[in-house]
Amino acid sequence: MKMSSLFAPTLKEDPAEAEIASHNLMLRAGMIRQLSAGIYTYLPLGLKILNKISSIVREEMNRVGGQELLMPAMQPSELWKETGRWDVYGPELIRFRDRRERNFCLGPTHEEVITDLVRRELRSYRDLPVMMYQIQVKFRDEIRPRFGVMRSREFIMKDLYSFDRDKEGMQKSYETMYEAYCRVFERCGLQYQAVRADSGVIGGDISHEFLIVAQSGEEKMMVCRTCRSGYPEDEERCSVCGTSTLEEKRGIEVGHIFQLGTKYSRSMNALFVDKDGQEKPIIMGCYGIGIGRTMGAAIEAYHDEHGIQWPWNLAPYQVAIIPVHKRTAKIVEIADMLYNTIKDTRYECVLDDRDLRAGHKFKDADLLGFPVQIILGDRAVDENTLEVKIRQNGERIDINREDVLETLENIRKSSFHN
Ligand SMILES: Nc1ncnc2c1ncn2[C@@H]1O[C@H](COP(=O)(O)OP(=O)(O)O)[C@@H](O)[C@H]1O
Ligand SMILES: [Mg+2]
Ligand SMILES: [Zn+2]
Structure with a gap:
């Protein structure tokens, strides 16, 4: 590419709206431009980097047997009412009506849509396990969009969903994805830490966040000096190796994985017929990576006073x-x-x-x-x-x-x- 024809409008001055380095540098380097609060255009350079992260993610998801699909952003309210999340999700869910007065939302996540798909298409234990994912745009009406593409209202996420016959199968899928996540962030050249986490509005029992270690990170975590296990900020002792040498660090959440169990399959009646002839709910997991946020986190981790590294x-x-x-x-x-x-x-x-x-x-x-x-x-x-x-x-x-x-x-x- 010749710089004379590259559309990367750089800025000499620090833009007033940028509170952190990555936001400032993405704007100054001509990678993104804001259209409206928390809504951004990726310019050619920004998109090139976004695509590199997507490719690494895609390769690692495919490597462990993930199958790519693409689901709609526009989702009917009926599905969200089945799981109760039409009410639970609150004002973060962007809702609207079509010309026939039917209620829809713009998907902040896709558990409902994928569970609806598998309940129609997967019948037998022979169809399981299966993992499907997409790299797609998500919508969340964040109360405080900030830090550019790191906390925006429209953003690109990779979301994978696993479907298994039993709990052991789900745990195996979860471990597989955990390891795939480690490879993704290693290949991106990023220093990351997995931390036990809250499941929040997604639900389920066990969940881990993947954080990029950075001073400017919003999350606090405790990391064991001996075995590198990560814990939420309120943790005092390392239950993995039994030592008490926990060190406080800061990080940026770029990935989040959840063992969902039957939360969605029960409420939406996603059943399969097991070997023993019994109908049972499919056991699920879900796994997200913020593609744009990973780009921001990489800049947070690697920059100096002159720019990005x-x-x-x-x-x-x-x-x-x-x-x-x-x-x-x-x-x-x-x-x-x-x-x-x-x-x-x-x-x-x-x-x-x-x-x-x-x-x-x-x-x-x-x-x-x-x-x-x-x-x-x-x-x-x-x-x-x-x-x-x-x-x-x-x-x-x-x-x-x-x-x-x-x-x-x-x-x-x-x-x-x-
Ligand atoms: N508003 C946002 N802007 C950019 N990326 C986001 C946003 N919200 C979530 N993500 C990314 O998507 C991943 C999965 O989201 P999730 O864990 O469901 O969100 P949250 O932690 O906000 O409840 C997060 O780890 C993060 O990388
Ligand atoms: Mg999360
Ligand atoms: Zn330890």
């Missing part, structure tokens, strides 16, 4: 080529050659071909957070030398032009997040 796997482009004097024809030529070489490999790269001062380009590259910057000055022409800057630690090295791909591969391999 993308983990390798989330970076919209891993490499930025920055020719410093646009008017020196030879530099432009070398930059073009380099761009053409790199863009046909596994690395995604941008060429800053804009007619701007070098300082301006450097500032933007730091702000947008590309992991590697390749800077071309006079020495690129005179000595065949390129300067490579690693955004994560500010390190600079000089390399020969021929060694560029090898250098990129070494940086990728040694990055904390490849």
